[in-house]
Amino acid sequence: MYKVRRWVVRHSRFFEAVYRTFEPVIIKLHPVWKRIGYGRVEAPVRFVEKNVKGFLFDCQMCGKCALSSTGMSCPMNCPKNLRNGPCGGVRANGHCEVEPEMRCVWVDAWEGSQQMKGSDKIHAVQLPVDNRIKGSSSWLREVRQVVETHDPDSPAN
Amino acid sequence: MKFDDEPVPGYSLPILPGHTSPGRFERVLRAGKFAITSEIDPPDSADPAEVLKRAAVFDGYVDAINATDGSGANCHMSSVGVCSLLTRVGYSTILQISCRDRNRIAIQGEILGAAAMGACNLLCLTGDGVQAGDHPQAKPVFDLDSMSLLETARTMRDESRFQSGRKLTSPPKLFLGGAANPFVPPRDWRPHRTAKKAAAGAQFIQTQYCFDVPLLREYMAKVNDLGLLEGPNRIFILPGIGPLASARGAKWIRENVPGVHIPDAVIKRLEGAENQKEEGKRLCMDLLQEIREIPGVSGAHIMAYRQEHAVAEIIEKTGVLEGRVPWYPGRDNPEDLNPESPDALSSTPETV
Numbered sequence: 074m075y076k077v078r079r080w081v082v083r084h085s086r087f088f089e090a091v092y093r094t095f096e097p098v099i100i101k102l103h104p105v106w107k108r109i110g111y112g113r114v115e116a117p118v119r120f121v122e123k124n125v126k127g128f129l130f131d132c133q134m135c136g137k138c139a140l141s142s143t144g145m146s147c148p149m150n151c152p153k154n155l156r157n158g159p160c161g162g163v164r165a166n167g168h169c170e171v172e173p174e175m176r177c178v179w180v181d182a183w184e185g186s187q188q189m190k191g192s193d194k195i196h197a198v199q200l201p202v203d204n205r206i207k208g209s210s211s212w213l214r215e216v217r218q219v220v221e222t223h224d225p226d227s228p229a230n
Numbered sequence: 231m232k233f234d235d236e237p238v239p240g241y242s243l244p245i246l247p248g249h250t251s252p253g254r255f256e257r258v259l260r261a262g263k264f265a266i267t268s269e270i271d272p273p274d275s276a277d278p279a280e281v282l283k284r285a286a287v288f289d290g291y292v293d294a295i296n297a298t299d300g301s302g303a304n305c306h307m308s309s310v311g312v313c314s315l316l317t318r319v320g321y322s323t324i325l326q327i328s329c330r331d332r333n334r335i336a337i338q339g340e341i342l343g344a345a346a347m348g349a350c351n352l353l354c355l356t357g358d359g360v361q362a363g364d365h366p367q368a369k370p371v372f373d374l375d376s377m378s379l380l381e382t383a384r385t386m387r388d389e390s391r392f393q394s395g396r397k398l399t400s401p402p403k404l405f406l407g408g409a410a411n412p413f414v415p416p417r418d419w420r421p422h423r424t425a426k427k428a429a430a431g432a433q434f435i436q437t438q439y440c441f442d443v444p445l446l447r448e449y450m451a452k453v454n455d456l457g458l459l460e461g462p463n464r465i466f467i468l469p470g471i472g473p474l475a476s477a478r479g480a481k482w483i484r485e486n487v488p489g490v491h492i493p494d495a496v497i498k499r500l501e502g503a504e505n506q507k508e509e510g511k512r513l514c515m516d517l518l519q520e521i522r523e524i525p526g527v528s529g530a531h532i533m534a535y536r537q538e539h540a541v542a543e544i545i546e547k548t549g550v551l552e553g554r555v556p557w558y559p560g561r562d563n564p565e566d567l568n569p570e571s572p573d574a575l576s577s578t579p580e581t582v
Contacts, residue, residue, distance in 0.1 A: 153330075153356055153370065157377035157430075158423045160356045161411030161438050162488030170488035171359040183416040196422055198430045201334065201378040201393075 078131045078147070079176070085145040085185035088129075092141060100216050111213060119210040136206030136214065142194040144185025151178040156199040159183075242348065242403075248462060250387065250433070251405035253350025254322045254557055255294040258529075259434065259466045264522060264550055265529030267324060267436065267468060268541050269296035270316075272306040281307070281315045282570035287538045289558040289571060291545045294351060296436070296531070299326040302487070303363025310344045317348030319568050320559040324407065325349040328357025333373035334382065338392055341383055345402030353407040353436060354379040362488060377430045380408055384431030408432035410467075412449035413442055413491035421452035424465070428458050434466040436531040441492045443520045450526050459526045466528035471517050473540050474510040477501040511540055515548050522550055 081088055106114050119134075126132035130140060133149035139156060140147060148156045152171035159179035162170030167180040186195040206214065242252030249256050258265045268288050273280040285295055297312035313323040325344045327337060341352065356376040360368045374382065382393050383406055390401040408427040412420045424435060440446050446469055458465050474480045474492075477500035484492045496513065503509030514532075521527055530550070534541050545551060560567030560574070567574040 152359055153375070154372045155356060155375045157375050157426060158419065159416065160376075160489075161409060161414065162358065163411075163414045163416075164488070165414065165491065167415045171361055177415070180416050183419045196426055198377055198381060198426060200381070201374050204373075 074128065074131065075175070077129060079181065081129050082144060082146045082181045082185040086188045088145050089141060089189045089191065099212055100219050103216055103220050106213065106216065111217065115210055115213060118213055122210050122212055134208050135202050136209045136211055137202055138211035139199055141191060142197060142199065144182040144189065144195065146178050146182035146185050148178060148182070155179065156201070245403060251350040251403050253405055255324065255351050256405040258293045263554060265293045265468065266291060266532065266545060266551065266556070267294045267296060267529065268292045268532045268534065269298055270312060271535060272298060272309065272312045274306055278315050279570050281312050282319065282568050284538065285316055285321055286568045286571035288541060289568065290555050290561065291542050293556045294322040294324045296324040296326055296353065299328045299355070300331060303330065303358045303360050303365070305364060310340055313344055313349040314347040320566065323349050324351040324353050326353045326355055327379065328355040329372050329374045329376065329379055330357030330360065331371055333371055334393055337374065337379065338382065338386065341386060341402055345404060350403070351405045351407060352383055353409065354383060355409055358488060376408055377426060380406060380427060380430040380432055405433055406431050407434040407436060409437065410435050411438040411489050413438060413440065413445050414489055421449055421456060424453055425456045425458055428465050432465055434468065437469045439472055439490050439533065440469045440517065440521065441496050443517065446521065447524055450524050454526050467526065468529040468531045469521050469527060470531045470533055471514055471521065472533040472535065473514040473537050473544065474500060475537065476506040476510065511544060515544055518544065518548050518550060
């Protein structure tokens, strides 16, 4: 919902803190995910992720969540799906070139990012989305990635 | 026309140390000259003569010609087609690629094809939304964005591989560029975004139309503070300018063309003039003079849509080239003139 996601961006620092608490928890649960099997746990986790993030951020389930680098404003809501900042068509009132009623996702992202501890993360170049992972849980992927980088000998699969 | 003992039109120059492309445009910039670029509005036609005719207008006045890629989301001849035609007679071109119409497979193929046809410069753009053009019912692609396009092109050039990792046998030797619009929100981010583009591979920047010099000055100062204008990986910034045809036209552009910021003072100046078209040109010349004085500016990009003939006058009267005559086919040897150049009409082609 547009109003909710605008509210979230205004409180980006709070949501950053929430995520910072939440991330280690799901990573700690790795043995549980592994025991159930990442394949089997994918569907329920995806369901929760889709609904929670859908409500808060209008998440499009791109599979490669960048919210902590984009001021908690989901870049996939940009009609051009830009992942690295605003295009040159932003209107003088800060609204979108394509959808004049909507505030530019990246104008919001900039404001949101400046309130966050990780305000520098918005300057890092984001790689394009891998279309194969669209619709899958980015939480579980994150866990697997973290576990694999810390302990490359024990693949999370 | 000759077929023997003739340098191939559009031949590449040796790549000098510190350069990445075999093109003239990069050489002019790195030599510290004030560079001028302009753009061709590609024809709605399959006739190569129309492209050459449009290029001949700039003979002796520009260092490179941008070939737009479906500008304003309107359908025209492809930028690769235009570049190929122009490099065949020796013009220095800037290939524009927008992310709106093609996915990464098509774009990377296009980069190789264009480089093989002699395009030495690539301007990586996001592209206008499809709603702005003549095919609003089209599917917007946006598989990449301008930043990841830059990164992809740089990877192809420097690491000689596709985004997939697959090796290229011969990489495209390109001078890479991006766009900037310092005149629209979020303005305090715009210099940082340029820095991000530089990090992704941009070596030159062409900006949106500038009608507000103080804003440009502010942007240039911040870009300089970020250290982007020095060192071997420095970027070259060419602000965009152009003549406005009338106050009414200016108002229309302001309201209908996304991203063009025109201050009220500009419109008032045009309204107060007897001949608005002449005043538009004079305004453009004034802007060019002012922009040239801003520290760190490396040149100017003149976009004179439907007033292409005015470019020569603007450059001539402002004297920004300081007597330099940028190379064009036939500059040193009239036999090599662009066949569609008005000066070429007198000479009859030899039979083969």
